[in-house]
Each structure stands twice: as structure tokens, then as C-alpha cells.
């Protein structure tokens with residue numbers, strides 16, 4: 001009697017939550033993208049398959065499977081430029097390039113992000129933080145709230161510009177800030193609400209946006225031309241970026257490439273940092289007992305002086321506050337990848353060309369990793385309470401080869417900025433001001449964040 005060879009068991013398809021016959025899961029997703037993905041993540045077994053009309057998106061939410069996707073199988077995926085528009089703005093910088101081009105750019109940028117390199121920049125970061133904080137003095141006790149989203153954005157822009165092009169940024173920083181504000185106001189909206197996708201883009205907004213982007217570009221080309229005409233070592237990352245350019249390129253190709261790199265680093269650095277600072281100051285206001293501990297620690301460590309690199313490790317509680325704020329209000333709320341070949345994640349088939357998504361917002365709220373997930377509790381990050389938690393249950397800076405190159409810098413800037421603010425002021429949410437996370441490219445507060453400034 002012959003026995004047939006055993007057939008491999010078919011790989012299981014990830015479950016699809018119930019949805020509309022035509023729209024699939026799109027309507028529920030559009031109605032509340034963050035909440036919907038958090039519910040799907042909680043109710044799935046680590047991977048779910050969503051249908052948005054004819055498009056399929058896999059949602060990977062368990063830390064083990066996120067590791068499989070972004071680390072173990074990382075090279076089988078490319079970044080998903082969800083908005084062709086984004087590519088038009090950023091071009092071929094570090095964030096959106098792929099393959100050899102990306103590898104070369106990452107190699108050139110990496111030395112700027114060593115602990116030593118970051119420590120050397122702390123005094124600049126602190127000086128710019130103090131200047132910004134002093135410029136808010138007229139708001140102290142005045143009754144008129146400070147629009148902190150715009151104010152923190154300007155601060156983070158200056159810190160990013162100082163880092164990437166050095167002191168020459170100063171003459172153009174205000175102009176860049178104005179262009180950024182117009183861009184933010186006119187950026188194409190992600191379809192919102194059940195019928196949001198049916199709204200046509202507004203041509204007037206698009207024209208204003210185009211002008212603002214051209215204005216920002218002109219400022220960055222100005223930095224590049226100034227540096228190329230009079231090279232100096234004190235020009236942030238520019239000397240290294242220029243030295244790494246392909247000598248075979250025409251000068252126009254070189255200028256274009258430098259613009260892409262600078263604008264990408266600028267945007268990646270300031271937008272996330274400003275958003276993170278906004279949410280941290282908001283949660284501090286909502287949790288007076290946490291704010292009191294931060295004020296005590298900052299007072300004890302600094303005794304009224306400006307923060308230095310040596311002070312930073314002593315901000316132990318502030319470190320946990322920043323982590324907990326990044327957990328609940330991750331400025332990058334989701335990541336998206338496209339499969340370059342057939343793959344499996346958690347044993348489930350992922351056909352080539354599929355879109356695979358990780359919602360940081362959802363994973364950071366999985367109740368079996370984060371008990372009582374909506375509670376703001378910085379002491380979750382105490383070593384004794386972190387023992388046993390999956391290493392990748394907390395991924396505000398992503399993981400794998402495309403993780404955030406600036407994560408360490410971001411935490412240092414956050415410590416310096418918060419300490420500088422807390423030394424001088426208490427920021428109180430303006431009475432009646434609505435607060436709601438808006439999952440755009442970053443997770444900004446939908447209505448901005450108006451706060452009253454009280455001098456301490």
C-alpha cells in the first residue's frame with residue numbers, strides 16, 4: 001500500500017472584521033481611523049486583513065509580528081509613500097529613498113546622531129529653547145492664550161535648522177516659519193468622515209500650498225548657494241552632505257539633491273518634535289501630580305540654570321513622562337509598507353504588492369501589554385514595571401533598518417525644551433479649548449493647542 005506524502009496545511013488567512021459589502025471596512029475606518037484600528041488590533045490575533053473597497057490592507061499589531069515585518073523580513077518591503085504629494089515635496093531624501101541610494105544617505109547622516117555628537121549640540125538646543133520661552137513672556141498672565149502648536153513648531157524648526165545648516169539659518173528662520181504655517185493651513189486633508197473621500201481638493205488651497213513650498217525651497221536653495229560660495233565648517237550637516245555628492249553630477253543635480261536632503265531632515269525633525277512637545281505639555285496640564293514631580297525634579301537638577309548635556313541623565317522622571325507621552329500620543333501614529341515579494345507574517349500569506357500597516361497608536365494601547373491603556377502613568381516605564389514587557393510593544397521611533405535616525409536627538413531636545421518651559425511657566429489649556437488627535441502625516445491636535453501662560 002502506498003502512502004501519499006503529507007500536504008502542507010494551507011496558511012491561514014488573517015481575519016477580516018465585518019464591513020459593508022461595497023465599502024468593506026472603509027466607512028468605519030474613515031469615521032474614526034485611530035479608534036477603529038485600535039479596536040481591530042485589540043480584537044485580532046496580531047494580524048488583521050482590512051478591505052477598503054477593492055484595496056486590501058493588512059494591519060500588523062502584535063510586537064512579535066511587527067518585529068517579523070520590520071526587522072526579520074524588513075528587506076522584503078519598501079516604504080509606502082501614501083501620498084504621491086509627499087514625494088513631490090520631499091524628493092529623494094533620507095525618508096523616502098530606497099535601496100543603495102538610501103543606504104548611502106543613511107551612512108553619511110549616521111555620524112551626526114552619535115551620543116557624543118548629540119551632547120555637543122545640547123547648548124545650542126538649550127539656547128534656542130530659552131530664547132523661544134522668553135519670547136512668550138508677554139503672554140504670561142495676560143489672559144490671551146498662546147497657540148502652542150505654532151509656537152513649538154517655530155522652536156523645533158529653529159533647533160532643526162541650527163542642526164542641519166548651522167547659524168546661517170537665522171536670517172531665513174522667520175520666513176521659513178511663515179511658509180510652514182501657510183503649508184500646514186492648506187495641506188490636502190485626508191478624507192474624513194464617512195463621505196470625506198467625495199470632497200474635491202480646493203484649488204485655492206492647493207495654489208497657496210504650492211507657493212509656500214516654493215518659498216521654503218527658495219530659502220533652502222539660499223542656504224546651499226551661500227555655503228557653496230563660502231564653505232565653512234560651522235554649517236551643520238551641509239559640509240558632510242556636500243562631500244558625499246556624486247562628483248559626476250551637474251551642479252544643478254547637486255543643488256537639487258542637497259535641497260531634498262535638507263528639506264527632508266528639516267521636516268522629519270521639526271514636525272514630529274513640535275507635535276510631541278504639544279502633547280506632553282497637554283498631558284502635564286491634565287495631570288497636576290505628574291507636573292509637580294517634573295517641576296520638583298527640574299528645580300532640583302538645574303537650580304535655575306540652563307540645562308547642559310551632563311544634566312540630562314538626571315532627569316529620570318522626565319524621561320518616563322516623555323516615554324509615556326510618546327506611547328499615548330505617538331507623533332507618527334502609523335507606518336505603512338509594500339511587500340516586494342510574496343511573504344508570510346505570523347504564518348499568514350502576504351502577497352507581493354500588498355500594503356501592510358502598523359498602527360503605533362493601536363499597538364501602544366494593547367491591554368495585554370499596557371494594562372488600563374488610556375491611563376497616563378509615567379511610572380509604567382520604571383525598570384521594575386517594564387520587566388517582562390515585550391521590547392517592541394513600545395515603538396514611537398519604529399524599529400528595523402528604516403527606524404528613526406533622530407530618536408535619541410528627539411528625546412534630548414524634548415528634555416531640554418520641557419525643562420526650559422517648566423522652569424519659567426505653567427501652561428494651562430485655555431478653558432473650553434477642544435482637544436482631539438488628528439491622524440494626518442503626524443498626529444497633531446486637530447484644533448491646535450491654545451494654552452494660558454502662567455509665570456512661576
Ligand code: HEM
Pocket residue numbers: 079094095096106264265268269270272273276330331332335336396397398401402403404405406407409410
Ligand atoms: C518625537 C520626535 C520623533 C518621532 C516620534 C519620530 C518618529 C519617526 C518614525 C516612526 C520614523 C519611521 C517612519 C517610517 O518608517 O515610515 C522616523 C523616521 C525618520 N526620522 Fe524621526 N522621529 C522624531 C524625530 C526626529 C528627529 C529629531 C530627526 C532628525 C534630526 C528625525 C529624522 C528622521 C529620519 C531622517 C527618518 C527616516 C529614516 C530612514 O528612513 O532611514 N526624526 N521617525
